[in-house]
Amino acid sequence: PLTKDTAIRASFFDFAAIAEQPEAILEHARYLEDGVLLLREGRVVGLHEWQSVSEQLNPHDIIDMRGKLIMPGFVDTHIHYPQTEMIGAFGEQLLEWLNQYTFPVEAQYHCPDHAAQMSAFFLHQLLANGTTSALIFGTVHPQSVDALFSAAEALDMRIIAGKVMMDRNAPDYLTETPEESYQQTRALITRWHERGRLSYALTPRFAPTSSPALLEKVQQLREEFPDTWLHTHLSENPQEIAWVKALFPERAGYLDVYHHYKLTGRRSVFAHCIHLEEREWQCLHDTDSSIAFCPTSNLFLGSGLFNIKRSWQQGVKVGIGTDVGAGTTFNMLQTLGEAYKVGQLQQYKISAAEAFYHATLGGAHALDLDHAIGNFNPGKEADFVVLDPAVSALQTLRIGNSKDIWEKLFVLMTLGDDRNIAQTWVNGRPVWHRDAGEKAA
Ligand code: GUN
Ligand code: ZN
Numbered sequence: 380p381l382t383k384d385t386a387i388r389a390s391f392f393d394f395a396a397i398a399e400q401p402e403a404i405l406e407h408a409r410y411l412e413d414g415v416l417l418l419r420e421g422r423v424v425g426l427h428e429w430q431s432v433s434e435q436l437n438p439h440d441i442i443d444m445r446g447k448l449i450m451p452g453f454v455d456t457h458i459h460y461p462q463t464e465m466i467g468a469f470g471e472q473l474l475e476w477l478n479q480y481t482f483p484v485e486a487q488y489h490c491p492d493h494a495a496q497m498s499a500f501f502l503h504q505l506l507a508n509g510t511t512s513a514l515i516f517g518t519v520h521p522q523s524v525d526a527l528f529s530a531a532e533a534l535d536m537r538i539i540a541g542k543v544m545m546d547r548n549a550p551d552y553l554t555e556t557p558e559e560s561y562q563q564t565r566a567l568i569t570r571w572h573e574r575g576r577l578s579y580a581l582t583p584r585f586a587p588t589s590s591p592a593l594l595e596k597v598q599q600l601r602e603e604f605p606d607t608w609l610h611t612h613l614s615e616n617p618q619e620i621a622w623v624k625a626l627f628p629e630r631a632g633y634l635d636v637y638h639h640y641k642l643t644g645r646r647s648v649f650a651h652c653i654h655l656e657e658r659e660w661q662c663l664h665d666t667d668s669s670i671a672f673c674p675t676s677n678l679f680l681g682s683g684l685f686n687i688k689r690s691w692q693q694g695v696k697v698g699i700g701t702d703v704g705a706g707t708t709f710n711m712l713q714t715l716g717e718a719y720k721v722g723q724l725q726q727y728k729i730s731a732a733e734a735f736y737h738a739t740l741g742g743a744h745a746l747d748l749d750h751a752i753g754n755f756n757p758g759k760e761a762d763f764v765v766l767d768p769a770v771s772a773l774q775t776l777r778i779g780n781s782k783d784i785w786e787k788l789f790v791l792m793t794l795g796d797d798r799n800i801a802q803t804w805v806n807g808r809p810v811w812h813r814d815a816g817e818k819a820a
Contacts, residue, residue, distance in 0.1 A: 383444065384418075384440060385417070385418040385440070386415055386417050386442065387415065387416045387444055387449065388413070388414070388429060388441055388442070389414065389416075389446075389449045389765070390411065390412050390413070390414065390448045390449065390576050391410070391411045391416060391449050391450075392410050392448060392450050393408075393409055393450060393451050393739065393755050394407045394408055394409065394754055395407045395754060395756065396740075397740065397749065398736060398741070398748065399694070401691055401733050403514040404732045404733055405732055408681075408732055408736075409426075409615060409755075410784045411426065411428055413430070415427050415432055415436070415441070416449065416755060417432075418761045418807045420760055420807065421760060421808070422759065423755050423756065423759045423760075423761050424757060425757055425758055426755040446767075447765050447766060448765075448766045448768050449763050449765050450763060450766060451739040451740065451743075451752065451755065451763055452512060452739075452762035452763050452764050452805070453509050453510040453701075453739065453764060454511075454616075454739060454742030454745075454746065454753065455478070455510045455512070455514070455700055455701050455711065455736050455742070456513070456514050456516055456603075456648060456671040456698030456700045456742050456746055457504065457516075457648065457700025457702050458513050458514070458516070458553065458700060458702060458706070458709075459516040459705075460501040460515050460516065460517065460527055460698075461484065461494075461516070461517065461518045461523060462481060462485075462508070462703055463500060463501050463504065463704060464497065464704075465480050465481065466703055466706075467704075468480040471680075472616060472618070473615055473616040473618070473680050473705075474618055476680060479729050482549060482550050482703075484704075485519070485543075486518075486550075486553060487791075488518040488599060489520050489522070489552075490522075491522045491526060494523045494526035495526040495529070498526040498527045498530040498531075501527070502527075504709045504786030505536075505709060506805070506811040507709075507758075507800060507813075508708075508710045508743070508797050508800055509712075509766070509800040509803050510711060510803075511537070511740075511752070511763070512536065512537045512538060512539075512762065513538055513539070513646055514538075514539045514540070514671070514700075515539065515540040515541075515580075516540070516582055516584075517540055517542050518542045518543055519553050519555060520542070521542050523542065524540055524541065525570075525571075527540050528540065528571045531576075532574070532812055533728060534805060535576060535805055535806045535808070536576060537576040537748070537751065537760065537762065538576070538577060538578075539572040539580045539746065540566055540579070540582075541564070541567070541579055541580035541581055542563060543608060544560040544564060544582060544583045544584065545584045545591070546588070546589065546590050546593045547589070547593075547614070548588050549584075557592040557595070557596045559646050561596040561600065564574035564596075565600065567579060568600070568607060569745040569795040571701075579606065579607050579608065579773075580608035580610040580648075581600055581607055581610070583611050583642075584612070585619070586627065586633060587619065587622050588636070589636075594637075594639075597640060601641065608611075608647070608746070609642050609643075610648050611637065611642070611649060611650070613633060613649035613650065613651060614633050614636070614649075614651060614652050614653055614654045614655050615654075615682050615683075616654075616682050616683075620654055623636060630656070632658070632659060634655070634662055635659075635662075638666070643662065644667065644668060645666075645667045645668075647666070647668040647669065648670070648745065649663070649668060649669070649670055649671070650700055651672075651673060651676075651677065651682065653684065653685050660695065664693050664695050664783075667696075669695070669697070669745040669746070670685075670690060670698075671697075672690075672697050672698070672699055672719070672737070673676035673685075673700040673702065673705075673706055674714060674718040674720070675701065675702070676700070676701070676705035676706035678717060678721070680705050684721050684725055685721060686725065687727060687729065696739060696744055697741065698747060699711065699714055699715065699737045699742055709797075710795075710796050710797050711738050712791055712796060712799060713792075715729075715734040715737075715738055715792040718734060722745065730789075731789040734788075734792055735788055740754050741753075761804060762804065762805050763804050764800060764802070764803050764804075765800075766799050766800065766801065767798075767800075768791060768799070774799075777790050777794060778790055778791075798813070
């Protein structure tokens with residue numbers, strides 16, 4: 380049942396429009412210290428100053444959340460649900476990390492019961508961290524994606540996900556033929572794509588586990604289903620890049636492997652993009668492709684520093700990804716704090732405005748979902764997070780001496796974590812209450 384005629388009184392923060400340059404972010408920022416959000420049937424009707432509408436509201440209809448700060452739900456633009464149980468695996472960089480830890484764990488998703496159990500656990504983790512939408516990797520097993528979509532559908536979450544496609548350079552128990560990959564992916568698209576709030580992403584793992592024949596199948600699927608997403612990895616690690624060049628000597632570089640098979644484009648999301656060459660930046664811009672910046676993963680695997688300044692200069696859309704389980708947290712506040720440090724190491728200052736923009740509307744834009752989610756404009760789907768700005772003695776001290784909303788937000792991304800997520804609402808309904816410890820709906 381959808382919420383009808385809900386009015387919530389609290390502080391609100393969002394961005395009213397897409398920014399083409401970082402300077403424009405501030406112009407679009409909207410902060411209502413005492414505001415009211417009106418919802419009807421899962422959608423935003425309006426966001427207003429309390430003063431301006433309070434007389435027209437029936438006091439019985441108002442949910443009083445004064446003291447809380449409400450933001451659009453966080454958007455995680457790159458995450459692997461089957462890696463939840465291997466987060467924090469010691470010692471390796473990308474390629475050894477995949478072989479030693481990742482592939483054996485992903486093999487477990489052959490079992491539908493395991494996939495169902497972990498899907499529920501995973502979505503619960505997203506909600507407990509205020510993340511309401513994500514672009515998600517499954518495993519090679521179609522049953523992994525069936526389980527995830529079923530669980531997300533029950534919660535009415537807007538997610539995009541797909542089955543991994545891979546046919547070489549991985550253990551036999553995780554590889555398939557290009558034809559099997561095509562048939563299984565096709566069946567999943569038919570079953571799940573654009574069903575309610577669910578969408579499908581074609582998910583070739585990355586170039587090294589894809590033969591030319593597999594990439595042809597991905598291309599064929601994209602031509603058959605042009606409104607599906609494309610989700611993969613690009614230019615994460617120097618050894619990986621050298622390997623791609625050895626595997627595809629006929630291509631101009633790593634991105635050209637994907638571009639050649641027409642896998643770039645408006646709904647294409649490339650995770651990492653740390654070591655891009657000049658022409659690759661240009662190609663991402665020219666094709667309107669997006670990047671998922673995954674700071675905790677890039678630091679944890681020692682992959683390198685993403686150049687966010689360059690992405691603005693080049694006009695390439697960027698969202699934030701946690702990249703669990705190479706990433707070390709589901710929490711977007713902590714991820715923004717690490718993004719700031721990645722900027723610092725390159726003399727680029729990621730402001731709180733820029734950070735929260737990327738985590739909300741910017742991420743929605745990077746996923747081509749900004750028509751539906753990302754802010755409180757009328758008609759948007761009512762996905763939002765209710766933040767407690769200060770939950771510890773240290774946060775109370777530091778938030779208490781912050782002079783304005785910008786300093787508060789910056790402190791929140793520096794000291795904040797899942798304790799700050801008081802509630803999470805999806806499609807106009809509360810689905811997570813911190814104090815209840817589980818979903819409320
Ligand atoms: N490249 C290919 N597969 C993966 C993965 O599972 N995680 C990360 N971080 N990079 C990848
Ligand atoms: Zn990844």
